[in-house]
Amino acid sequence: MVSPLAVIDRVDNFTYGSTDNCYLLVAHTDNVALGYIHPTLVDHLRAHPGFTSSGRSISINASYDTLEKRNQLFEQFALELKSKPELHQLVAKGWRNELYTVYNPTHTPYFQVERAVSVLLGVVTYGVHINGYIPENKSSNGKLKFWIPRRSATKPTFPSMLDNTVAGGLGYPHGIWETVVKECDEEAGLPQKFVEENAKSTGVLTYIYQTPDGGIQPEVEYIYDIVFPNETEVIPVPQDGEAQDFTLMDIDEVEQRLQADEFKPNCGMVIIDFLIRHGYITPENEQFYSEILARTHRRLPFPTK
Amino acid sequence: MVSPLAVIDRVDNFTYGSTDNCYLLVAHTDNVALGYIHPTLVDHLRAHPGFTSSGRSISINASYDTLEKRNQLFEQFALELKSKPELHQLVAKGWRNELYTVYNPTHTPYFQVERAVSVLLGVVTYGVHINGYIPENKSSNGKLKFWIPRRSATKPTFPSMLDNTVAGGLGYPHGIWETVVKECDEEAGLPQKFVEENAKSTGVLTYIYQTPDGGIQPEVEYIYDIVFPNETEVIPVPQDGEAQDFTLMDIDEVEQRLQADEFKPNCGMVIIDFLIRHGYITPENEQFYSEILARTHRRLPFPTK
Numbered sequence: 001m002v003s004p005l006a007v008i009d010r011v012d013n014f015t016y017g018s019t020d021n022c023y024l025l026v027a028h029t030d031n032v033a034l035g036y037i038h039p040t041l042v043d044h045l046r047a048h049p050g051f052t053s054s055g056r057s058i059s060i061n062a063s064y065d066t067l068e069k070r071n072q073l074f075e076q077f078a079l080e081l082k083s084k085p086e087l088h089q090l091v092a093k094g095w096r097n098e099l100y101t102v103y104n105p106t107h108t109p110y111f112q113v114e115r116a117v118s119v120l121l122g123v124v125t126y127g128v129h130i131n132g133y134i135p136e137n138k139s140s141n142g143k144l145k146f147w148i149p150r151r152s153a154t155k156p157t158f159p160s161m162l163d164n165t166v167a168g169g170l171g172y173p174h175g176i177w178e179t180v181v182k183e184c185d186e187e188a189g190l191p192q193k194f195v196e197e198n199a200k201s202t203g204v205l206t207y208i209y210q211t212p213d214g215g216i217q218p219e220v221e222y223i224y225d226i227v228f229p230n231e232t233e234v235i236p237v238p239q240d241g242e243a244q245d246f247t248l249m250d251i252d253e254v255e256q257r258l259q260a261d262e263f264k265p266n267c268g269m270v271i272i273d274f275l276i277r278h279g280y281i282t283p284e285n286e287q288f289y290s291e292i293l294a295r296t297h298r299r300l301p302f303p304t305k
Numbered sequence: 306m307v308s309p310l311a312v313i314d315r316v317d318n319f320t321y322g323s324t325d326n327c328y329l330l331v332a333h334t335d336n337v338a339l340g341y342i343h344p345t346l347v348d349h350l351r352a353h354p355g356f357t358s359s360g361r362s363i364s365i366n367a368s369y370d371t372l373e374k375r376n377q378l379f380e381q382f383a384l385e386l387k388s389k390p391e392l393h394q395l396v397a398k399g400w401r402n403e404l405y406t407v408y409n410p411t412h413t414p415y416f417q418v419e420r421a422v423s424v425l426l427g428v429v430t431y432g433v434h435i436n437g438y439i440p441e442n443k444s445s446n447g448k449l450k451f452w453i454p455r456r457s458a459t460k461p462t463f464p465s466m467l468d469n470t471v472a473g474g475l476g477y478p479h480g481i482w483e484t485v486v487k488e489c490d491e492e493a494g495l496p497q498k499f500v501e502e503n504a505k506s507t508g509v510l511t512y513i514y515q516t517p518d519g520g521i522q523p524e525v526e527y528i529y530d531i532v533f534p535n536e537t538e539v540i541p542v543p544q545d546g547e548a549q550d551f552t553l554m555d556i557d558e559v560e561q562r563l564q565a566d567e568f569k570p571n572c573g574m575v576i577i578d579f580l581i582r583h584g585y586i587t588p589e590n591e592q593f594y595s596e597i598l599a600r601t602h603r604r605l606p607f608p609t610k
Contacts, residue, residue, distance in 0.1 A: 016604075107592060176588050200584035204595045220595050222588050277582060279505035283481050283527050287412060290509045290525050290609055297602035299321075304595055 002259040004272045004281055005288040010265040012207035012295045014216055019301075022216065025121050026059040028070070032105055033057075034302055036122035036216035040090060041081075048077060070111035078114040091116055094156040099172040100125055105303045112172045116156075122216045124302050125169065128179050129270045130199065130224045132165030132188075134248070138230050143250040144280070146271070147228070147236050148257075149188070149243035151264065158264040162257055163243065165226070165236060166190070167267065176222050187243055188236035190226075199226045205273055205296045206304075209266065218300045223270060251280065269296060307564040309577045309586055310593040315570040317512035317600045319521055324606075327521065330426050331364040333375070337410055338362075339607055340427035341521040345395060346386075353382060375416035383419040396421055399461040404477040405430055410608045417477050421461075427521045429607050430474065433484050434575045435504065435529045437470030437493075439553070443535050448555040449585070451576070452533070452541050453562075454493070454548035456569065463569040467562055468548065470531070470541060471495070472572065481527050492548055493541035495531075504531045510578055510601045511609075514571065523605045528575060556585065574601060 023037040025045075037045065037058060046053045050061055050073045064070045081091045094116040102123045104110040118125055132147040139145050147165045151158055168183035170176060180199060184190040202223050209217045228234055236246045249257070258268050273296055275281040276289075283289040328342040330350075342350065342363060351358045355366055355378045369375045386396045399421040407428045409415040423430055437452040444450050452470045456463055473488035475481060485504060489495040507528050514522045533539055541551045554562070563573050578601055580586040581594075588594040 201587040201589075202582050202584060204588060204598050206595055206599060277507050279507060282506040283509060284506075290511055290605075293509050293602045294511060294604040297598045299599040299603075300595075 002255045004275075004286055004292055007258055007265075007268040007272050008207075008292055008295050010261070011209055011269045012298060014208035014210040022056065022122075024057050025123065026057045027104065027110065028060040028062050028064045030105075031057075031059075032303065034102060034110070034121070034123050035218070038090075038120040038122060038213075038215040040087070040213075041120045044077075044081060044084075048080075050077065067109060067111060071113075074111050074113040074117070078117040081117060081120075082114075090120065098169065100169065101172050101305070103303045103305050107303070107305060110303075115169060115171065119215060119217050122218070124218045124220060124300055124304050126176075126220045126222070126305060127167060127169045128176060128183065128222045128224060129164045129205075129267065130166040130180060130184065130226055131270065131274045132190075132226045132228060132236060133274070134228050134231055138228075139250070140231055141250060143252065144278070145231070145248050145250045146254055147188075147246050148249045148254065149236070149238070149246045152241055152244050155242065160244070161264045162262050162267065163264055164267045164270050165246070167221075167270075170222075180224055184226075186240045187238070188246065189239045190234070190236060194234055195226065198228070199224045202277060203273070205266075205269060206298050206300055207266070207269065207296060208298060208300070218302060219266065220300070220304060221266065221270065223273060225274070251275075272296070307560045309580075309591055309597055312563055312570075312573040312577050313512075313597055313600050315566070316514055316574045317603060319513035319515040327361065327427075329362050330428065331362045332409065332415065333365040333367050333369045335410075336362075336364075337608065339407060339415070340429070340523070342427055343395075343425040343518075343520040345392070345518075346425045349382075349386060349389075349392075353385075355382065372414060372416060376418075379416055379418040379422070383422040386422060386425075387419075395425065403474065405474065406477050406610070408608045408610050412608070412610060415608075420474060420476065424520060424522050427523070429523045429525060429605055429609050431481075431525045431527070431610060432472060432474045433481060433488065433527045433529060434469045434510075434572065435471040435485060435489065435531055436575065436579045437495075437531045437533060437541060438579070439533050439536055443533075444555070445536055446555060448557065449583070450536070450553050450555045451559055452493075452551050453554045453559065454541070454543070454551045457546055457549050460547065465549070466569040467567045467572065468569055469572045469575050470551075472526075472575075475527075485529055489531075491545045492543070493551065494544045495539065495541060499539055500531065503533070504529045507582060508578070510571075510574060511603050511605055512571070512574065512601060513603060513605070523607060524571065525605070525609060526571065526575065528578060530579070556580075577601070 023042050024033045025035040045051045045058045096115040098115045099112040100115050100118040101109045134145040153160045184195045205221045329338045330340040350356045350363045401420040403420045404417040405420050405423040406414045439450040454468045458465045471488050489500045510526045
């Protein structure tokens with residue numbers, strides 16, 4: 001059996017309290033911190049007239065006192081970053097043409113920013129992850145099975161790794177459930193009616209992921225389960241090229257591939273959460289049970305949706 | 306609809322970071338904090354030759370270097386407290402003749418102590434909470450129903466309040482699953498075979514409860530669901546007097562009674578967790594969704610099992 005804590009360690013890998021060296025993006029008022037700025041972006045923000053730097057805080061200037069003004073500021077800043085050859089790998093290559101919303105402490109939208117730049121600002125980002133599964137009593141070998149896609153080799157992040165059945169970021173202006181239905185259609189060709197009748201909201205995972213190059217990404221992933229009636233009646237089929245193919249894997253194979261680090265890290269965490277909720281991982285077979293639950297429901301240090 | 310966050314606020318009511326005035330119980334070595342001492346106990350610990358006080362830390366003396374020695378220390382200390390008339394309400398009246406285990410940072414037992422005293426030492430305590438429910442498709446009115454007991458009027462804590470179907474503390478030397486089976490039998494007369502076939506581990510809740518008199522109780526509650534086949538075939542029946550009676554309540558009634566504060570606080574939290582896991586409370590109908598999940602899976606500041 002794979003060590004679930006090892007799977008979590010690959011995702012929630014930002015140590016508690018290790019913020020001494022971090023630069024903070026700060027709101028235009030009330031000194032509210034919004035994100036841990038990627039080291040590469042610090043000098044660009046400092047040099048930009050829309051921001052003021054003080055110690056390890058970089059604040060949005062007080063004049064940006066409306067959502068519209070802040071959106072213009074971040075649109076212009078993002079385009080500036082996109083044009084810089086030295087940031088090609090970090091910004092232009094990962095450009096999505098998709099806006100992510102950043103929230104203020106009253107849970108209302110504070111600004112929208114290009115997805116590729118949001119992760120560099122270290123603000124909280126949101127997504128949905130959906131477990132498509134066949135329960136033991138409907139599986140041909142009596143074992144729990146998941147529909148597992150392999151990510152396209154051309155994806156800017158984690159190409160060719162294994163993923164959850166369906167997953168996607170929460171882009172502006174789409175709602176959470178709307179995103180579930182949309183992504184199930186776009187990524188896997190699952191009919192809306194099937195999704196509406198079989199998908200169930202089951203929780204949310206929150207954690208802080210530190211990228212190999214020092215970026216810090218606080219993430220909120222809304223979790224849904226979709227139970228499939230059997231192995232043949234409804235099957236996911238790649239539609240938009242995000243997934244290369246879908247394979248039905250039983251729990252033993254999923255565990256082997258988790259162990260072999262073949263899953264995109266946060267997708268491994270989503271599977272561990274599934275196995276906990278469905279009684280496969282229990283406090284009696286997993287010594288770090290409560291630690292895993294706390295690490296996967298981490299209180300984030302910034303305002304959230 | 307009841308405000309789920311209000312239900313959580315009644316349980317996880319110890320503010321993050323508000324530890325400046327707390328006295329800490331500290332292990333005999335490595336300066337490991339084990340609990341937040343109840344204000345009433347501080348002078349008793351200071352006066353006891355087995356402990357050394359320094360600032361806001363009260364440490365077990367270095368000579369208590371084995372489990373057996375520490376067990377003897379706490380047995381003698383607990384009996385001393387029990388004999389004090391001024392502590393009658395807090396100690397003697399709540400005496401359980403049941404030992405709780407305190408763990409060290411390597412998750413091994415560090416000492417055992419009488420349950421009534423453990424909560425006054427503010428150490429982490431453990432329990433199991435079990436939701437007995439009838440799913441919508443097997444319910445006579447098509448609504449989710451829970452078997453809800455009313456606590457006996459003679460219980461030392463939260464008499465006559467509503468509870469989860471079965472719940473109990475994890476007393477030494479019983480294991481978690483063993484406690485599930487034992488409590489289902491003792492409190493509700495549920496046959497072992499029924500429990501083994503229908504109960505499923507679904508997670509753990511961790512939170513810090515502050516009592517009205519200033520006690521601080523970090524708690525770990527292992528959560529199980531038991532699905533009942535229908536409303537008549539298997540029914541819980543009071544056995545040991547812990548529960549006064551069991552009532553089948555549909556989700557509307559449970560919500561009304563949660564709103565009216567009729568549930569023991571942490572049992573209300575367990576129901577909120579159930580409603581989240583089963584898709585009744587979703588990120589679209591609950592604005593504090595991720596906050597609730599983080600608050601109910603709080604990282605505790607002390608070593609745990």
